[in-house]
Amino acid sequence: MWFKIDLYSSLSLNEQIKMGIKESILKGKLREGDTLPSIRELASSLRVNPNTIVRAYKDLETEGIVIAKQGIGYMVLKGKAEIRRIVLKDLEKKFSEEIFRFKKIGFKLDEILEVIKNIWEK
Amino acid sequence: MWFKIDLYSSLSLNEQIKMGIKESILKGKLREGDTLPSIRELASSLRVNPNTIVRAYKDLETEGIVIAKQGIGYMVLKGKAEIRRIVLKDLEKKFSEEIFRFKKIGFKLDEILEVIKNIWEK
DNA sequence: TTTACTGTAATATATGATATAGTACAGTAA
DNA sequence: TTACTGTACTATATCATATATTACAGTAAA
DSSP states (O other), X not given: OOSOOOTTSSSOHHHHHHHHHHHHHHTTSSOTTOBOOOXXXXXXXXXXXXXXXXXXXXXXXXXXXXXXXXXXXXXXOOOHHHHHHHHHHHHHHHHHHHHHHHHHXXXXXXXXXXXXXXXXXX | OOSOOOTTSSSOHHHHHHHHHHHHHHTXXXXXXXXXXXXXXXXXXXXXXXXXXXXXXXXXXXXXXXEEETTTEEEEOOOHHXXXXXXXXXXXXXXXXXXXXXXXXXXXXXXXXXXXXXXXXX
């Protein structure tokens, strides 16, 4: 498969799978119009329960990234550029609450940016 | 009390309490040498189980921010400046994994900084 | 039509993290 | 002695996450 599961990640399996599919699109391993690996196939190759794949695929469908076709499979609806935008939006949502907390406490934007740069350089 | 608990926060009670104490120091409501509210007192004022406060206080002690004194209470060991540094380090740790993921995928630092700025301006 | 794939649905169970409940013990100080 | 402190321990509850299992339904090719 195009990505692997890290049992020690802070991300849940569900999130890792969704991210894995998005990354696959970004890397060009999946393109608009392609079908995702079947639920049972991905489940067995990642050694994960099929229900877990079902949930991830449905979430991706809700996000508008793929569409389900009974008896056929899941088809990719978005290309690289759109996924880039979506993923950056995901990041924004994920960091929002924490950043606001810091803003409220009285930290300055530059201090936060500095933290990000520090992480980046490691 | 100097802070409140948000039952709908994405942060656990434990994390909210630890953050609440740190913020209290940053706001000058708690100073080096002060004693924290007693475990039972804070538990009842936040309407939270005493065990939850115990855990939070012990975590703060592990971080070196307070020290326990049997029969007396918990005493604050750090001032504003040190807490500022600690809290920024906390942020760095919290964001690291996610930022690295983006770096690895091929995003540029500037794109991430842009996301942070977007959040900040809202 | 049969076969072998697809997705879908539903119920039950397991696990771990988090928080609660309650009781008992130990140190401090007035 | 009294009334506060922190500490320790065991039990229970809740929720999110993931697993296990079985059954049903759509698609396509032999």
